[in-house]
Amino acid sequence: MDILLGGGEQLERGLAPEPVMAPAAGSLLLHGGLAALLLAYGFLGGLFHHSQWGNEAGGGTIQVKLVSSVLPLPSDQPPNDNVLATDMPSQAPAEPAAKEKQAVDTSAIEIAGQQVKPKQQTVARVPQSQVTPQQNNKAQYGEQAGSSIARATQAPTPVTIGHTAIGDADFGSRFGWYVSNMNQAITTNWYHQEVNSSTPKGSRVYLVFTIHRDGTASDMKFAQGSGSPTLDRSCLRALQRVDSFGALPSAYLPSSLNVSYYCEY
Amino acid sequence: MKAYSRISLLTALVLVTFLVPQLKAQDWVRTGTNLSNDRIRIAAADVKPVGDDPQTPALKTAFDFTLYSDLANAGIFDLVSKSLAPQAVPGSQQEILLSQWSAAPCNAAMVAFGALSVTKGRLIVYGWLDDARNTESPQVLGKQYNEEASLDMARTIAHRFADEIILRLGGGINGIAETKIYFVSSRSGTKEIWAMDYDGQNQHQITHLGTISMSPRISPDNTRIAFASLGSEGWAIRMYSLEIGRLVSFPAGVAGGLNQSPAWSADGKKIAFSSSRSGNSEIWAADANGTNLRQLTNFAGPDSSPTWNPRTNAQLAWVSGRTGLPQIYTMEEDGANVQRLTDGGYAISPSWSPSGQFLTFSWNRKYGPGAPGGQDIYVMDITTKRWLQLTHDAGSNDFPSWAPDTRHIVFERSIGGRTDLWSMLADGTEQHQLTQTGNNFMPNWSWN
Numbered sequence: 001m002d003i004l005l006g007g008g009e010q011l012e013r014g015l016a017p018e019p020v021m022a023p024a025a026g027s028l029l030l031h032g033g034l035a036a037l038l039l040a041y042g043f044l045g046g047l048f049h050h051s052q053w054g055n056e057a058g059g060g061t062i063q064v065k066l067v068s069s070v071l072p073l074p075s076d077q078p079p080n081d082n083v084l085a086t087d088m089p090s091q092a093p094a095e096p097a098a099k100e101k102q103a104v105d106t107s108a109i110e111i112a113g114q115q116v117k118p119k120q121q122t123v124a125r126v127p128q129s130q131v132t133p134q135q136n137n138k139a140q141y142g143e144q145a146g147s148s149i150a151r152a153t154q155a156p157t158p159v160t161i162g163h164t165a166i167g168d169a170d171f172g173s174r175f176g177w178y179v180s181n182m183n184q185a186i187t188t189n190w191y192h193q194e195v196n197s198s199t200p201k202g203s204r205v206y207l208v209f210t211i212h213r214d215g216t217a218s219d220m221k222f223a224q225g226s227g228s229p230t231l232d233r234s235c236l237r238a239l240q241r242v243d244s245f246g247a248l249p250s251a252y253l254p255s256s257l258n259v260s261y262y263c264e265y
Numbered sequence: 266m267k268a269y270s271r272i273s274l275l276t277a278l279v280l281v282t283f284l285v286p287q288l289k290a291q292d293w294v295r296t297g298t299n300l301s302n303d304r305i306r307i308a309a310a311d312v313k314p315v316g317d318d319p320q321t322p323a324l325k326t327a328f329d330f331t332l333y334s335d336l337a338n339a340g341i342f343d344l345v346s347k348s349l350a351p352q353a354v355p356g357s358q359q360e361i362l363l364s365q366w367s368a369a370p371c372n373a374a375m376v377a378f379g380a381l382s383v384t385k386g387r388l389i390v391y392g393w394l395d396d397a398r399n400t401e402s403p404q405v406l407g408k409q410y411n412e413e414a415s416l417d418m419a420r421t422i423a424h425r426f427a428d429e430i431i432l433r434l435g436g437g438i439n440g441i442a443e444t445k446i447y448f449v450s451s452r453s454g455t456k457e458i459w460a461m462d463y464d465g466q467n468q469h470q471i472t473h474l475g476t477i478s479m480s481p482r483i484s485p486d487n488t489r490i491a492f493a494s495l496g497s498e499g500w501a502i503r504m505y506s507l508e509i510g511r512l513v514s515f516p517a518g519v520a521g522g523l524n525q526s527p528a529w530s531a532d533g534k535k536i537a538f539s540s541s542r543s544g545n546s547e548i549w550a551a552d553a554n555g556t557n558l559r560q561l562t563n564f565a566g567p568d569s570s571p572t573w574n575p576r577t578n579a580q581l582a583w584v585s586g587r588t589g590l591p592q593i594y595t596m597e598e599d600g601a602n603v604q605r606l607t608d609g610g611y612a613i614s615p616s617w618s619p620s621g622q623f624l625t626f627s628w629n630r631k632y633g634p635g636a637p638g639g640q641d642i643y644v645m646d647i648t649t650k651r652w653l654q655l656t657h658d659a660g661s662n663d664f665p666s667w668a669p670d671t672r673h674i675v676f677e678r679s680i681g682g683r684t685d686l687w688s689m690l691a692d693g694t695e696q697h698q699l700t701q702t703g704n705n706f707m708p709n710w711s712w713n
Contacts, residue, residue: 071623071644071691072438073340073672074304148651149623149644151692171292174402177433179296184436187298204297246437251402254292262297 070188075151152187171257175249182211182245186261190238195265199228204262205235211257215244223260235263305434308345308366308373308397309333312390313356318383324419325381328390331420332377334464335427335442338697340672340690341435345373356380358393358404367397374398375405377430388414392426394433406433420466431670441668445711446675447471447481447490448686452703458492458505463668463675463688463710465699472505480526484533484553485712489513491527491536502527502538504555517551517558529553531575531619531712537561539569539583548583550598561600567591570614576621582606584613593626595647606645610638616674618667619712622646623691625655625665625674642676644691655693666710667691675699675708 172179205226210219220239225232239261248257311329314321337344349370355361355378366373379392394406406429412418424442431440441463450459453470458481461468472478474494481492490505502518502525505511515536518524522541529536537550543560546567551558562568566587574580582595593612596603606612606624611632616625624645631638640661645652656662660680667674668688675688684704689696 071671072436072620073690073692075692149646149653171294172296174399176396176399177405179294180434181437182294183296183298190298252292258293260293260295264298 070150070152073151152184171252175252178246178249182259185242185245186238189241190263191234192265194230194234194237196228196230199226199231199265201265203228203231204264205232206260206262207235207239208258208260209239211245211248211259213248213255215246215248217242217245217259226263226265228265231263231265235261238263304341304343305375306343306345306373307336307375307377307430307434308350308371309336310350310366310376310378311354312379312381312392313354313360315356315380315382316384318414320383320414321381324383324388324414324416327416327419328381328423331423332427335424335440336377336430338464338673338688338695339427339431339435339440340695341431345371354378357391358395361393361395363395363397363400363403375430375434377426379426383414386414388412388418388422390422390426392429394430406430417467420462424462435670438670438672439713441670441673441710444669444713445483445487446666446686446688446699446708447483447711448700448708449479449481449706450700450703452705456706458490459705461699463673465686465688465697468700471507478503480707480709482527482529482709483711484529485531486533487711487713489553491515491518491529491538493525493527493538500524502536514555515551516555517549518555522546526570528571528573528581530573530578532578535573535578537571537573537581539567539571548581561598562596563600572615572617572624574617574621575619582615582617582624584615590632593624593645595624606647606650611640614664616666618671619669620671622648623667623671625667625691627663627665627676642674642693644674653692655689655691656696657693659696662687664707666708668710669713673710675710677706677708 203226204224205222205228206224208219208221208223209217211217217239220236222232222236309329309332312325312332314325333344333347336342350373351365351371353360353362353365357380361376361378363376365371366376374397376395376397377392378395379390381388381390383389388411390410392406392408392410393404395403396405397403408426408429410422410425412422421443427442428440431442432438444463445460446463447458447460449456450468450470451457455475456477456479457470457474458472458478459468459470471490472492476495478492478494481490483490488506488508490507492503492505493500494503496503498519499521500523501520502515504513504515504518506513517536518527518538520540520542522543523546524538524540524542527536527538534553535550536553537548539546540549541547542549545565546569547560547564548562548568548571549558549560561571561581562583562585564585564587566585568583568585571581571583574582579598580595581598582593584591585594586592590609590611591613592609593606593615594603595606607626607628610628610630612626612628614627617623618625624647626643626645627640628643629638629640639656639658640663641654641656642662642665643652643654655674656676656678660678662676662678665674665676672691673688674691675686678685678687684706685701686699686705686708687696688699
């Protein structure tokens with residue numbers, strides 16, 4: 001009984017409201033402290049940089065150098081990836097068409113003294129040739145040289161590039177070799193990979209610049225865009241990569257030369 | 266007043282516009298990419314002999330022949346054959362009639378002609394290059410040469426003139442007519458180092474060591490040849506000085522093990538070679554005087570035949586047998602960025618092009634029993650790994666070496682029991698045999 005009744009203190013204690021404020025405050029403090037510690041760790045950790053990403057020695061992004069890999073030899077065929085014999089048409093001509101049967105001339109006068117059998121049936125039987133399919137005079141088989149490496153070398157095109165300007169005394173006809181050197185210099189610095197491959201073939205961007213007496217170029221401007229910004233940019237970059245085109249020919253008197261150059265994709 | 270001031274202003278403007286002196290008219294040039302890729306049609310006329318010195322005919326013949334073959338070998342010209350060229354022998358700008366040369370059947374775009382004379386033991390040659398379709402100002406080149414009168418100098422002058430023409434018309438790349446090829450020949454009984462002109466002329470012996478010497482490599486300044494030689498201490502890399510005509514010391518090349526296949530960097534400062542002094546054949550490098558020896562590779566399997574990237578001097582291509590059969594790899598000089606280039610077969614003897622973009626090597630893509638395959642020369646574009654096979658069905662081809670113009674390759678061909686040196690264009694055309702006697706191996710084209 002006493003035990004039962006003696007539990008009054010415990011009851012009292014049990015009935016007494018739990019102390020909530022102190023532990024709650026303590027819990028708040030604890031959680032707040034943890035959160036503050038986390039924030040402080042994040043903040044302070046960020047202040048001291050560790051190279052957790054990438055190669056410390058390298059530093060920076062990987063440099064990819066676009067290279068215009070071109071053998072300086074002329075080529076009759078554009079580069080292609082064919083390694084094996086292909087079914088591209090060969091250059092050899094096709095066999096001559098089969099000779100048609102000689103039709104009998106019905107109006108020919110028969111030779112007297114000989115019984116000539118009537119030949120009408122034979123004439124009628126000359127086969128009516130159906131419409132033969134269009135003869136393509138190229139053999140439909142062949143091998144194409146597998147040559148996937150591009151070539152570039154420029155011939156000194158003497159006069160007609162675009163339209164002739166002022167008659168045949170202009171720079172292009174007098175110094176065709178200088179124009180071809182200039183073409184060569186820009187073409188070898190032009191990286192096709194920079195151009196978006198969805199650019200339509202044949203699109204041209206026209207650049208205009210000035211070459212000074214010492215061969216350096218300046219005042220590069222777009223005269224006509226191609227509709228493809230990557231092509232435009234790559235053509236301008238190609239031009240900027242050229243250090244010098246070589247001194248202007250001494251027989252050319254003015255101090256600079258205006259050039260209109262197009263890059264065709 | 267208002268109207269008057271407006272009119273006067275307008276008049277003033279008009280006057281200013283029209284009375285300002287005209288600036289000198291500058292020409293316009295309009296050109297672009299993707300123009301024709303044709304060969305330039307050039308006619309090489311015989312030079313006109315001037316004077317009656319008895320040496321003149323022989324020197325003239327040597328000059329004509331050498332100029333013609335240099336232009337034919339250049340790879341960029343469509344040379345007019347002598348039978349189509351006009352019979353005229355113009356000796357000066359006043360004598361040449363360009364309409365003869367630009368008309369059919371000659372149809373030349375360019376004409377090279379000149380005059381040759383011998384006076385008091387001096388050979389004097391005038392050479393011109395004219396644009397046959399430009400009658401107003403045809404001259405593109407005008408050169409004068411004055412050298413001692415001998416057959417060698419007649420050939421040398423022709424080589425120089427051809428180089429000038431190739432430089433001017435070939436888009437700024439120097440011609441190779443004055444370059445040399447160093448090779449190994451056994452025709453004296455032992456394998457020694459020999460040298461010759463790029464067209465096979467003037468073959469002469471350089472070393473007289475009486476032992477086996479291999480893989481000669483000329484330095485970029487044309488003064489020393491590094492080569493591997495079998496001596497008393499085994500295979501060592503030796504250095505021969507062309508200036509003093511004897512061996513000079515190269516301490517790094519002598520050590521235990523097999524030391525082979527030296528390779529100069531393009532600045533002449535470093536030599537890489539393969540050495541098995543560490544037990545396994547690895548690539549080592551040293552300075553050009555033999556000091557500062559360092560090991561570059563430490564891979565399983567044999568590593569040999571290094572070649573430097575002549576543009577950066579910090580990259581190497583070499584042959585590694587880590588996967589079994591030898592394959593071509595590239596890496597930076599410090600061992601980083603190892604890339605494998607060949608995907609199978611048996612690939613050996615890489616040579617890096619002077620433009621830095623191509624490798625040429627010998628490859629048997631179908632190596633193995635029962636597989637039909639030949640050892641052929643290939644050119645590979647390093648960035649895209651596209652390759653081009655240059656030799657087909659003609660013997661076993663090995664040890665290709667680039668010419669400094671990136672247009673020609675010299676290589677060794679074993680066919681019919683003989684081994685000879687051949688040169689060809691970098692697209693596999695125009696293959697010419699350079700050596701005819703003895704057995705000749707391992708050519709190396711000089712740097713300039």
